[in-house]
Amino acid sequence: xxxxxxxxxxxxxxxxxxxxxxxxxxxxxxxxxxxxxxxxxxxxxxxxxxxxxxxxxxxxxxxxxxxxxxxxxxxxxxxxxxxxxxxxxxxxxxxxxxxxxxxxxxxxxxxxxxxxxxxxxxxxxxxxxxxxxxxxxxxxxxxxxxxxxxxxxxxxxxxxxxxxxxxxxxxxxxxxxxxxxxxxxxxxxxxxxxxxxxxxxxxxxxxxxxxxxxxxxxxxxxxxxxxxxxxxxxxxxxxxxxxxxxxxxxxxxxxxxxxxxxxxxxxxxxxxxxxxxxxxxxxxxxxxxxxxxxxxxxxxxxxxxxxxxxxxxxxxxxxxxxxxxxxxxxxxxxxxxxxxxxxxxxxxxxxxxxxxxxxxxxxxxxxxxxxxxxxxxxxxxxxxxxxxxxxxxxxxxxxxxxxxxxxxxxxxxxxxxxxxxxxxxxxxxxxxxxxxxxxxxxxxxxxxxxxxxxxxxxxxxxxxxxxxxxxxxxxxxxxxxxxxxxxxxxxxxxxxxxxxxxxxxxxxxxxxxxxxxxxxxxxxxxxxx
Numbered sequence: 001x002x003x004x005x006x007x008x009x010x011x012x013x014x015x016x017x018x019x020x021x022x023x024x025x026x027x028x029x030x031x032x033x034x035x036x037x038x039x040x041x042x043x044x045x046x047x048x049x050x051x052x053x054x055x056x057x058x059x060x061x062x063x064x065x066x067x068x069x070x071x072x073x074x075x076x077x078x079x080x081x082x083x084x085x086x087x088x089x090x091x092x093x094x095x096x097x098x099x100x101x102x103x104x105x106x107x108x109x110x111x112x113x114x115x116x117x118x119x120x121x122x123x124x125x126x127x128x129x130x131x132x133x134x135x136x137x138x139x140x141x142x143x144x145x146x147x148x149x150x151x152x153x154x155x156x157x158x159x160x161x162x163x164x165x166x167x168x169x170x171x172x173x174x175x176x177x178x179x180x181x182x183x184x185x186x187x188x189x190x191x192x193x194x195x196x197x198x199x200x201x202x203x204x205x206x207x208x209x210x211x212x213x214x215x216x217x218x219x220x221x222x223x224x225x226x227x228x229x230x231x232x233x234x235x236x237x238x239x240x241x242x243x244x245x246x247x248x249x250x251x252x253x254x255x256x257x258x259x260x261x262x263x264x265x266x267x268x269x270x271x272x273x274x275x276x277x278x279x280x281x282x283x284x285x286x287x288x289x290x291x292x293x294x295x296x297x298x299x300x301x302x303x304x305x306x307x308x309x310x311x312x313x314x315x316x317x318x319x320x321x322x323x324x325x326x327x328x329x330x331x332x333x334x335x336x337x338x339x340x341x342x343x344x345x346x347x348x349x350x351x352x353x354x355x356x357x358x359x360x361x362x363x364x365x366x367x368x369x370x371x372x373x374x375x376x377x378x379x380x381x382x383x384x385x386x387x388x389x390x391x392x393x394x395x396x397x398x399x400x401x402x403x404x405x406x407x408x409x410x411x412x413x414x415x416x417x418x419x420x421x422x423x424x425x426x427x428x429x430x431x432x433x434x435x436x437x438x439x440x441x442x443x444x445x446x447x448x449x450x451x452x453x454x455x456x457x458x459x460x461x462x463x464x465x466x467x468x469x470x471x472x473x474x475x476x477x478x479x480x481x482x483x484x485x486x487x488x489x490x491x492x493x494x495x496x497x498x499x500x501x502x503x504x505x506x507x508x509x510x511x512x513x514x515x516x517x518x519x520x521x522x523x524x525x526x527x528x529x
Contacts, residue, residue, distance in 0.1 A: 004057035093135035133170030161192035205244035223252030283322035324367035425455040
């Protein structure tokens with residue numbers, strides 16, 4: 001056992017190619033076959049610790065699972081399973097993760113699951129608990145996940161930073177979001193954030209994404225730490241951080257600002273892959289450095305032009321779409337994109353992502369028209385009432401508007417606009433925005449004297465997490481509605497539903513009759529954690 005375990009420990013830190021070469025030398029060594037034969041003969045007389053560590057070693061060394069040696073060790077483990085202590089159970093669970101599910105392995109896995117269920121109350125070692133969470137996986141019953149959760153919570157006061165990270169990874173492996181555990185881990189991580197390596201920081205962000213756990217304090221602490229130590233990170237590492245924040249829809253404002261400066265100072269480090277990542281992150285999180293918009297866009301545009309000869313059609317569409325979403329039209333790349341579209345190279349009939357590409361191309365063409373310097377506000381915008389039925393989540397808003405304005409004829413609902421845009425409610429007012437006009441009266445006025453208000457209700461997923469800062473698509477829609485002559489009132493739907501009926505009326509009153517009273521940017525969103 002010691003011999004096999006030592007061989008594995010020596011090999012596991014080598015590169016993949018070195019491992020392959022060294023394993024071949026081990027397998028061809030004349031003493032190795034004798035060692036395996038001896039292990040096979042002694043397997044039933046081995047101690048429980050030697051048994052599980054031997055199985056762990058031979059599996060990790062790559063000895064085929066269908067060999068007599070591996071199958072014998074598995075069967076002996078089945079026979080002695082009830083004799084295993086908690087450490088042996090942990091090692092066995094780790095080993096089974098790397099094995100295919102044949103008849104013997106499945107039987108051993110089922111027996112191990114029953115044993116773990118019985119032993120959980122007696123396990124006090126958080127290292128063993130987190131390892132069981134990681135190795136038992138997402139397919140175990142919910143009641144067993146809850147048992148593991150309760151066992152970890154009993155030992156949560158003894159949590160260290162390394163174990164906090166391991167517990168998070170264990171929850172990810174079980175696909176189980178335990179908010180009490182995550183809150184405790186989050187606190188421990190924040191206390192020790194300066195000791196975290198690049199890999200650990202990425203794992204924390206990835207774990208938060210997989211568990212859909214958005215702790216604003218944790219994410220802010222991570223962003224502040226990364227920004228304050230930016231000089232220690234490679235630019236490519238910062239791009240990976242930004243990409244991880246983007247998957248969580250969290251906008252690390254200061255980090256994005258400082259990185260934008262690095263891009264403008266030295267754009268040469270941006271290869272095509274990194275450029276596409278930067279474009280995706282900044283467009284989705286709707287961030288452009290204030291006062292440096294033109295320089296930032298021109299730098300990214302110049303980088304994109306450099307890669308035009310080698311960029312694929314899909315990558316070109318994504319790049320142009322990202323810049324267009326931010327309100328910038330990269331003319332050379334646009335010309336290239338439209339040529340590819342006219343030649344039929346963009347939307348192939350057998351493309352699995354054809355629908356998504358069609359939507360992106362539609363957005364690009366809309367931006368080309370509405371964001372063009374030559375575009376002027378139309379005197380008349382054709383509208384169509386999509387349906388008189390109001391969705392359930394807008395009933396409260398409808399009642400608040402009726403109470404405030406006095407009549408359903410004072411506003412339109414479910415309005416369909418050109419360019420495939422839709423607004424929840426439209427209100428028409430006089431030029432001073434002091435009087436709301438009925439729908440029919442507004443039609444009789446000269447359009448130049450009518451102010452159009454568009455009320456948009458947006459779910460939390462349309463904003464950067466923890467804020468009312470709109471993400472790219474919503475920001476683009478708001479910008480385009482303004483170009484069409486609308487004053488846009490953006491309402492976070494979740495926050496609106498939490499208002500009392502009286503406060504909802506007051507909210508609309510402030511939004512409709514005054515441009516500065518209670519703007520939507522001041523509607524705070526509290527973190528549920």
